[in-house]
Amino acid sequence: xxxxxxxxxxxxxxxxxxxxxxxxxxxxxxxxxxxxxxxxxxxxxxxxxxxxxxxxxxxxxxxxxxxxxxxxxxxxxxxxxxxxxxxxxxxxxxxxxxxxxxxxxxxxxxxxxxxxxxxxxxxxxxxxxxxxxxxxxxxxxxxxxxxxxxxxxxxxxxxxxxxxxxxxxxxxxxxxxxxxxxxxxxxxxxxxxxxxxxxxxxxxxxxxxxxxxxxxxxxxxxxxxxxxxxxxxxxxxxxxxxxxxxxxxxxxxxxxxxxxxxxxxxxxxxxxxxxxxxxxxxxxxxxxxxxxxxxxxxxxxxxxxxxxxxxxxxxxxxxxxxxxxxxxxxxxxxxxxxxxxxxxxxxxxxxxxxxxxxxxxxxxxxxxxxxxxxxxxxxxxxxxxxxxxxxxxxxxxxxxxxxxxxxxxxxxxxxxxxxxxxxxxxxxx
Numbered sequence: 001x002x003x004x005x006x007x008x009x010x011x012x013x014x015x016x017x018x019x020x021x022x023x024x025x026x027x028x029x030x031x032x033x034x035x036x037x038x039x040x041x042x043x044x045x046x047x048x049x050x051x052x053x054x055x056x057x058x059x060x061x062x063x064x065x066x067x068x069x070x071x072x073x074x075x076x077x078x079x080x081x082x083x084x085x086x087x088x089x090x091x092x093x094x095x096x097x098x099x100x101x102x103x104x105x106x107x108x109x110x111x112x113x114x115x116x117x118x119x120x121x122x123x124x125x126x127x128x129x130x131x132x133x134x135x136x137x138x139x140x141x142x143x144x145x146x147x148x149x150x151x152x153x154x155x156x157x158x159x160x161x162x163x164x165x166x167x168x169x170x171x172x173x174x175x176x177x178x179x180x181x182x183x184x185x186x187x188x189x190x191x192x193x194x195x196x197x198x199x200x201x202x203x204x205x206x207x208x209x210x211x212x213x214x215x216x217x218x219x220x221x222x223x224x225x226x227x228x229x230x231x232x233x234x235x236x237x238x239x240x241x242x243x244x245x246x247x248x249x250x251x252x253x254x255x256x257x258x259x260x261x262x263x264x265x266x267x268x269x270x271x272x273x274x275x276x277x278x279x280x281x282x283x284x285x286x287x288x289x290x291x292x293x294x295x296x297x298x299x300x301x302x303x304x305x306x307x308x309x310x311x312x313x314x315x316x317x318x319x320x321x322x323x324x325x326x327x328x329x330x331x332x333x334x335x336x337x338x339x340x341x342x343x344x345x346x347x348x349x350x351x352x353x354x355x356x357x358x359x360x361x362x363x364x365x366x367x368x369x370x371x372x373x374x375x376x377x378x379x380x381x382x383x384x385x386x387x388x389x390x391x392x393x394x395x396x397x398x399x400x401x402x403x404x405x406x407x408x409x410x411x412x413x414x415x416x417x418x419x420x421x422x423x424x425x426x427x428x429x
Contacts, residue, residue: 060175064121067129071204075132079211087210090230091203094238098199101239105319106192108326108354109383115176115183119193122172123200123245130168135160154287162244162279165201169241170248170272172197177252177264185391187322190253191246198245205241206233228297236304240282243315244275250318258394278311326387327352333386342409343382351382364419371422378415381408 076084106116139160143152176183176193184190213229251271255263285307289299331352338348350356357379364375385408392401 064125068125083211083214086214087207090210091206094234095199095203097238102195119196120200123197124204127168127201128204131165135164138164157283158280162276166276169197169201169245173249173252184253184256186257187250187253188326190249194245194249195242198241202241244279247271247275257391329390330386333389367423371419374415374418378412381411
């Protein structure tokens with residue numbers, strides 16, 4: 001931490017990079033001197049005006065709000081106030097589990113809060129509303145002229161639900177990609193947004209399932225039906241929808257990191273298809289598993305332990321591997337900037353370790369809230385800088401990429417100077 005408050009950093013002479021390569025456009029003898037960066041690249045003209053983008057954002061959220069009102073009026077309200085309150089309270093348990101997992105995954109390279117909120121709202125409102133609108137006509141289209149009850153149930157659960165629901169959930173990921181690559185820039189980003197979308201969809205769906213099972217429990221005068229539904233959907237499978245949608249998010253994230261249009265189609269469709277298959281296997285278990293009248297839940301538990309648990313463990317292992325990979329990438333890329341004179345070795349160690357980041361913010365917080373905010377801004381800018389360099393090394397470097405790198409370096413310089421001015425003693429001891 002002494003490097004942040006140092007009065008005179010060591011001079012490091014760095015040669016300029018080749019014009020056609022991705023490097024540091026100018027030498028950096030002084031990490032604090034923004035004037036030595038030379039003339040900034042001219043900003044790339046934008047096709048859309050700022051107010052157009054904000055208007056589109058506002059229209060998107062208004063459309064989601066309208067969808068929420070329609071779901072409430074035509075789906076949740078018919079359950080009754082008391083039943084809806086019970087179902088809503090019960091649905092908070094699995095979504096809290098999902099939020100905890102997403103927070104742990106996302107906290108290393110945090111995403112903008114507004115985009116995280118959008119992802120959850122899309123899953124809870126937008127994808128559910130579209131699934132209700134499109135699901136019925138799609139089921140009628142794939143069903144025979146006069147289907148039996150079991151045929152209609154099978155087609156709805158094993159064919160219609162996986163195709164329509166996973167497609168509608170993945171549409172939220174496509175929307176984030178349209179808004180900008182900075183939202184989904186790597187595999188972890190895709191998994192985080194997909195998990196929030198899947199968790200939001202499961203949240204609304206759980207309200208409906210818990211409400212219907214509560215009605216059945218009241219009609220039968222027993223609570224076993226409700227508690228079985230709560231255990232199966234709330235405790236045993238809170239990550240079911242999350243896992244299905246995360247496969248598409250993983251594929252899109254890998255494609256975004258590689259900046260390949262062909263990978264967007266190949267891995268995106270591949271992940272979406274695999275999620276549909278897992279969704280169909282999950283829903284189809286209700287039709288293929290033998291039911292023991294004396295122990296109706298026993299067959300499902302055996303299937304759950306032998307099939308679903310290994311799948312969830314494998315997906316969790318993939319996420320853990322990506323998290324560790326992200327840390328190695330960040331250390332490697334920030335070390336490159338460190339050799340160019342931007343960071344001291346101790347600062348690189350601080351930026352790649354969660355515990356040291358917290359201690360750095362705590363140290364800055366002892367000098368005031370502004371110093372703490374500047375330290376947090378420096379950490380986030382450095383993280384974005386390292387991950388952007390890694391992504392840029394896999395694709396064509398553009399003027400916009402260099403301009404964003406320069407903006408982040410200037411932001412880091414300004415935060416460093418602000419922290420130094422607030423933490424360095426005014427009078428020498």
